[in-house]
Amino acid sequence: MGAEHDQPLELESLPSEPVVLFRRWYEDAERAGIHLPDAMALATAGADGRPSIRHVLLREIEDPGFVFYTNHGSRKGTELDENPRAAFSIYWRELDRQISVTGDVSRVPAEESDAYFATRPREARIGAWASRQSAELASRDELMERFADFDARYPGDQVPRPAFWGGYRIEPITVEFWQGRRHRLHDRFLYERADAGWSTRRLSP
Numbered sequence: 001m002g003a004e005h006d007q008p009l010e011l012e013s014l015p016s017e018p019v020v021l022f023r024r025w026y027e028d029a030e031r032a033g034i035h036l037p038d039a040m041a042l043a044t045a046g047a048d049g050r051p052s053i054r055h056v057l058l059r060e061i062e063d064p065g066f067v068f069y070t071n072h073g074s075r076k077g078t079e080l081d082e083n084p085r086a087a088f089s090i091y092w093r094e095l096d097r098q099i100s101v102t103g104d105v106s107r108v109p110a111e112e113s114d115a116y117f118a119t120r121p122r123e124a125r126i127g128a129w130a131s132r133q134s135a136e137l138a139s140r141d142e143l144m145e146r147f148a149d150f151d152a153r154y155p156g157d158q159v160p161r162p163a164f165w166g167g168y169r170i171e172p173i174t175v176e177f178w179q180g181r182r183h184r185l186h187d188r189f190l191y192e193r194a195d196a197g198w199s200t201r202r203l204s205p
Contacts, residue, residue, distance in 0.1 A: 009179055009187040011202055018175035018191040018198060019063045022099060025177070026061060029092045040088040042068065046079040058090070059116065065169040066101065067108060069116060071133035072164045078134075080105050086170055096180030103172040113166035125159040126150050176203070 015021050029037035038058040045051045052075055060067035066088070070077055080086065089100040117125060130147040137143055154160075172193065179187040186205035191198045 008181065009177075009189065011189065011200060014189060014200055016198060016200075017063065018172065018177075019061065021177060022175065023061055025092075025095075025097055025099065029095060029097075032092070032094055034092055034094055037090075037092065040068075040090045042076065042086060042088045044076045044079040044086050045083055047082040049083075052076070052079065058088075059167070065103065065171040067112075067167050067169050069113065069165070069167045071128070071131065072107075072166060073135075074133035077168075080168060086168075088170065098178040100174075100176045100178070101170060101172050102174045103170040105168050105170050108167035108169050110166065114161050116167060117161035117165070122157055122159060125161075126154065128165045129154075129159075129162055181205075 015024075026037060036057070039055050040058045041053055042056050043051055043053045054076065056068045056070060056076075058066055058068055072081075084105045085103070086105050087100065087102045089098060091098045117128070120128075126147060129150040130143060172191075174193070175191040177187075177189045177191075181187055184205060188203040188205055189200060190203055191200050
């Protein structure tokens with residue numbers, strides 16, 4: 001069971017921009033020593049409207065959006081090409097807090113993907129080349145053979161980013177903050193993007 005919050009959240013005390021509160025809560029999660037505080041459940045849907053979901057790592061918290069990286073040919077990449085909208089949720093059990101976001105999605109510029117890719121461990125960069133993410137795989141041996149092939153192709157530390165791998169930015173339309181309280185009388189606040197900034201309102205738990 002997560003933490004119980006004795007101090008309620010009040011609408012008047014919330015920042016006008018949801019990214020400010022998001023960063024504040026994320027920093028709380030980091031200070032609490034939570035394992036993978038950046039793990040988020042990402043939901044996408046293709047042209048057929050059928051949803052799929054998986055966990056990915058949130059790599060940037062910024063205005064105008066939240067950034068993650070993946071293989072463009074993966075199921076989520078294909079679905080985002082067909083339907084550039086997504087939702088994600090992060091739950092920090094130890095803090096009894098959850099943030100849920102919906103928004104429009106676009107690819108980040110190539111230079112941003114290049115810069116992030118260069119920060120990854122070499123083995124992870126080789127792995128990005130080796131994995132045809134979401135494609136059928138005959139055996140693990142096949143995957144390891146591909147890894148060995150690309151490991152030999154790029155023997156040094158200069159491993160270029162594959163063109164089929166890069167970042168996506170979710171520009172939020174709604175951001176909901178949930179904080180657990182006693183007796184299940186939780187605090188919930190919804191930010192919605194408006195023409196001039198954000199509107200904010202309290203929701204029933």
